[in-house]
Amino acid sequence: MENIIDVEDGKKFLFWLDDWLKNGTLAVKFPYLYELDKRKTCLLGDRWVNGVLSWAWKRKPNNSQELLELKFILHVTRMVVRSNGPDTWRSRLTVDGSFRACDFRSLINSKLTIPINNPTLWLHLVLIKCISFLWRACMGCIPTAVALSRRGTITSSTSCQLCFSGVDTADHILLDCSIAFDSLCRIFNWCDISIQRFLSISNFVNFAISLGNSPKKRKIFIAICYEFLWCMWKAMYHVWFNRTQVNFSKLADNVISMVFS
DSSP states (O other): OOOEEEOSSSSSSBTTTSOTTSSOOHHHHOHHHHHHBSOTTOBHHHHEETTEEOOOBSSOOOSHHHHHHHHHHHHHHHTOOOOSSOOEEEOTTSSSOOOOHHHHHHHHHHHOOOOTTSOOOOOTTSOHHHHHHHHHHHTTOSOOHHHHHHTTOOOSOOBOTTTSSSBOOHHIIIIISHHHHHHHHHHHHHTTOOOOOOSSHHHHHHHHHTOOSOHHHHHHHHHHHHHHHHHHHHHHHHHHHHOOOOOHHHHHHHHHHHHTO
């Protein structure tokens, strides 16, 4: 994204280091002259006096490359029209040129490298670490046994350590495993929602964010679903490293209590 720069008195822009010509900084375009300048952080207004450029060289440009750069810099700066008003920055994101945080937030959201079928809804009800985990899980970037083995890490087994009837992938351990599914059934029954099998984490998240017509109830349900995935991941961690047993009923109760605590 580029911003529009209105050059007026030159008191706000660095001559060499700001892109006031809108096609690259002069320090990059004319490196030999930049090296010769005594004041590399000088302002545009300090260099441009009474319509002409006023230099402060360590020594005068004398070799062919320096003289060629001097010729070109005089040419490109000659075409700039200036006035006596203050320098201003204008944003291309808004009609009036104002800088607003909400406009930059919209731009950032539009540039995020999240596939369109992997939505992530940010809620104040859910801890940031849970949402970050969900974002990585949707993209298949959490360190499951299968994911680690694909990257050359030797694991004792790629089987699910909860049910031993599937492989340790993100979709299986968080949703398809019998322990995970039984926990989810209990949670859905508590929410008075019909349970179903989900093909993937993305499918599960899409279901949560499109459920019902009440925004308030939907947010609470989304928070419960997010916390469920996070708790399932923590349970899997304890199974792998602490050899603990997982009780689906207790896990479901923990999820619900976390949301309303």
